[in-house]
Amino acid sequence: MKIVIPVDNNSMETNVCISFGRAPYFLIYDTKTEENSFMDNSAASSQGGAGIKAAQSIVDSRAEAILTPRCGDNAAEVIKAAGIKLYKTVNDSIQDNIKAFKEGKLNLLDDIHPGLHQHGGK
Amino acid sequence: MKIAVLSGKGGTGKTLVSVNLAAAAPASVYIDCDVEEPNGHLFFKPQDLKNQRVVVKIPQADQKLCNGCRTCVDFCKFNALAYIKDKLIVFNEVCHSCGGCLLFCPEKAISEKEKEIGIIQSGISGNVRVVTGILNTGEASGVPIIKRLLQDIRQESEAVFIDCPPGSACIVMESIKDADYCILVAEPTIFGVHNLDMVYELVRLFHKPHGVLLNKCLEEENPAEEFCRKNQIKILGKIPFDLELGTMNSNGQIAVRHHPKYKELFRNLLDLVIKETRHETASNT
Known part of the structure; x- marks a missing residue:
């Protein structure tokens, strides 16, 4: 299963990024083969709607789950429409979160926040 | 004659100045372009309110x-x-x-449908026609409302006072586009100078005649005044840091309508601004 984590750098020594839409990279990790690759997040420098664009790229990468500390409501709408599951990370370590995910210990992310730039939000 | 009042940050005195200038004129139009948080109407308490919807076009896909x-x-x-x-x-x-x-x-495959983003509310308060742009919460941009506000007064014969949003971004540019003169309101602090510099740069970029009104002036040194002298910017006047004025303002009263001292201050300021505007218009044509 292909999972995605927003990260600060493009190496396995990096940490989970606190932002989803504006994370500099996404780690794409295959839980079966344990292969990893990194995707540049071209949405990070967007003027607006970064979450939407980042979510679109992840959907296009055919990931089945996203592990993230937080997610805005616009991005969540894209992710949900694509049928991808959102899980809440437990700390900033990639290894800990991958391990917890494999053991089925991660909870679904349910506290979706309104947009940070007066875009989303109702 | 269209006079825009702007400043680099909120709380400097744009509304105080534009409301009182409009009230000091024999007949005028006050336009609140601070559509994210319009507050001029709190002072004018306009009557006979009329609302007009402002819509934009958004895409829908087949x-x-x-x-x-x-x-x-x-x-x-x-x-x-x-x-x-x-x-x-x-x-x-x-x-x-x-x-x-x-x-x-x-x-x-894409067509457009209308979406309401806010309203324009107009009413009367004595000698002033009060026009307020109100943007719905959560909308991306107030520019379409400001465009409509200013389009409606293009042929206006009375003096128009435009209360701008704070800062120097798109919505401010839109607000001053048609202005004949810009009044920059500044606070007497180093932070105030930084904010003044932002709008000063903007009005020069737009080639707008402009002058600075120093607000909240104390006896001590005024960095904003120094900035004006150094850059040879016209100083239109000084409003003192005054408890009486502050109290009237926080009670939603228009100083010009309540106190002869301020009636005189803003009348004099209005005369000077009119003179400056005419002078600038004459020297530019």
């Missing part, structure tokens, strides 16, 4: 015609569009209504 080429998704600089599971999703609140997606769609 999923049958859309072939998923994503030209629109890639074009949108605001990322208001996503293509998920063979379906185009539009994020209405992120859309800036540029119409680009409609122009670029090779399949003609």
Whole structure:
């Protein structure tokens, strides 16, 4: 299963990024083969709607789950429409979160926040 | 004659100045372009209110015609569009209504529908016609409301006072575009100078005649005044840091209508601004 984590750098020594839409990279990790690759997040420098664009790229990468500390409501709408599951990370370590995910210990992310730039939000 | 009142930050005194100048004129129009938080109406308490809806166009996709080429998704600089599971999703609140997606769609799958983003409220308060732009909470941009506000007064014969939003971004540029003169309101602090510099740069970029009004003046040194002297900017006047004025203002009273001292201060300021505007108009034609 292909999972995605927003990260600060493009190496396995990096940490989970606190932002989803504006994370500099996404780690794409295959839980079966344990292969990893990194995707540049071209949405990070967007003027607006970064979450939407980042979510679109992840959907296009055919990931089945996203592990993230937080997610805005616009991005969540894209992710949900694509049928991808959102899980809440437990700390900033990639290894800990991958391990917890494999053991089925991660909870679904349910506290979706309104947009940070007066875009989303109702 | 259109006079815009602006400043680099909120709370400097734009509304105090524009409201009192409008009240000091024999007959005038006050336009509140601070559409995210308009407050001039709190002072004027206008009567005979009339509301006018402001709408923008947003895209809608005909999923049958859309072939998923994503030209629109890639074009949108605001990322208001996503293509998920063979379906185009539009994020209405992120859309800036540029119409680009409609122009670029090779399949003609996108059409436009109207969306209300706010209202324009007009009413009367004594000698002043009060026009207020009100943007709905959560909307991306107030520019369409400001465009409409200023379009409606293009042929106005009375003096028009434009109360601008704070800062120097798009909505401020839109607000001063048609102005004949810009009054920059400044606070007597180093932070105030920084904010003054922002709007000073903007009015020069727009080649607008301008002058500075020093607000909240104390006896001590005024960095904003020094900035004006150094850059040879016209100082229109000084408003003292005054408890009486502050109290009237926080009670929602218009100083010009309540106190002869301030009636005189703003009348004199108005005369000077009119003189400056005429002088600038004459020397530029």
